[in-house]
Amino acid sequence: MYNTIMSKIKNNNLGEIMDTQIWLVRHGETEWNVAGRFQGCKDIPLTDEGFNQARSLKSRFTKSFDAIYTSPLTRALQTAKVICEDDNIEPIIEDGIREVDFGKWEGLTIKQIAENYPTEFMEWRTDTINGNLLGGDLSIKCASTRAKDAILNIAENNPGKKIIIVAHGGIIKAGLIGLFDWNMTMYHKIILGNTSVSQISFDANLNARLVSLNDTNHLPINYKLKSFV
Numbered sequence: 001m002y003n004t005i006m007s008k009i010k011n012n013n014l015g016e017i018m019d020t021q022i023w024l025v026r027h028g029e030t031e032w033n034v035a036g037r038f039q040g041c042k043d044i045p046l047t048d049e050g051f052n053q054a055r056s057l058k059s060r061f062t063k064s065f066d067a068i069y070t071s072p073l074t075r076a077l078q079t080a081k082v083i084c085e086d087d088n089i090e091p092i093i094e095d096g097i098r099e100v101d102f103g104k105w106e107g108l109t110i111k112q113i114a115e116n117y118p119t120e121f122m123e124w125r126t127d128t129i130n131g132n133l134l135g136g137d138l139s140i141k142c143a144s145t146r147a148k149d150a151i152l153n154i155a156e157n158n159p160g161k162k163i164i165i166v167a168h169g170g171i172i173k174a175g176l177i178g179l180f181d182w183n184m185t186m187y188h189k190i191i192l193g194n195t196s197v198s199q200i201s202f203d204a205n206l207n208a209r210l211v212s213l214n215d216t217n218h219l220p221i222n223y224k225l226k227s228f229v
Contacts, residue, residue, distance in 0.1 A: 018160040020202040021211075022151065023065075024175065025166045026229075027079040028053040029194045033227035036109045040102035040136065040170075045074045053195040053219065054082035060197075060218040063087060066161040069094045069154055071168060079195070080166040091166070096150025097175070099168035100143045103135025131184035140174055140184045147171050148178025155202045169229030172198060179208045190214075193225040 028050030032039045046054070061083055070080035070091045076098075080091040105113050114121045117134065124131055124140070131140030147167075154163060167175075169192040177186050179200070192198070192214050199211035216225065 020155050020159055021162045022155060022200045022202065023061075023162075023164045024151075024172045024198045024200065025057065025079070025083075025164055026169050026172060026192050026194055026196045027071075027073075027075040027166060028057075029225075029227060030075050032107075033194060036227075037107055038102050038105050038110070038113070039075075039168075040099055040106040041073070042106050043074050046078045050075070050194065051078070051082065054079045056218045056220070057195045057197075058083045058085070061164060064162065065089075065164050067092065067158060068164040068166065069097065070166040071095075071098045071171070073098055073168070076166045076168060080164075083164065083166070094150055094154065094165070096146050096153070097165060097167040097171055100133075100140070100170035100174060101136030102170075103133050103137075105134060106136075125188055126185065128183035128185050131187060140177070140187050143171060143174040144178035144184075147175030151175050151179065151200075152206055155206055159204070173229070176210070180210065191228040194227050195219070 028046045030039065030044040030050060031047055032044045034047070068080050068084050068089055068091050070076045070093060072093050072095055077091060084091060108116070120132070120134055124133065129141065133139055137143040151165065154165065172192060173187050173190050176182070176190070177184065190213070193216050195216065195218070197215045198213045201209045201211050
């Protein structure tokens, strides 16, 4: 496998190994984002403003990527379709990057979760090993393993290419935790805005390096995002 990957990613002119670039993109705004409700696997579409954000993001990536993968949830798929609509590239559905399934917490605000499930909420916020959830994916650890495996599989199948992955704030953070072997409380120490871009570079051995995090420079100057996770 290593020799196959190496042969695929040789630069014809310089004879150098080219890294695989992956951009992890959070979807555009939804009504539940604005309301501060945990969406998880609930299938909530973009708002009009969410589509505007996606169009701003599109201008950043025009003619500059080889493939685009997306979560199957509507808000991510809608964002992906806007990004690639003029590039003759079809989004590829990847179930492994669907949002974290928050189980009983979906539809609630963080205040409601803290009030109604105080013990479980505190454990989720402070546990460094698992970050347990009430149902769904069971823990941030489980979600991080799922996301890491999906991202690594995409990188392995696209050596030397530039790839966009459109997903969700929670699963992007979980994926970073898995890739860089962080403890689970890092989930609560990262914020990602709607249509934010985080870039990872993979070498031929699939070693990951974090290039950028939560980049929203494609949005208008002084633009105020309503949602961070």
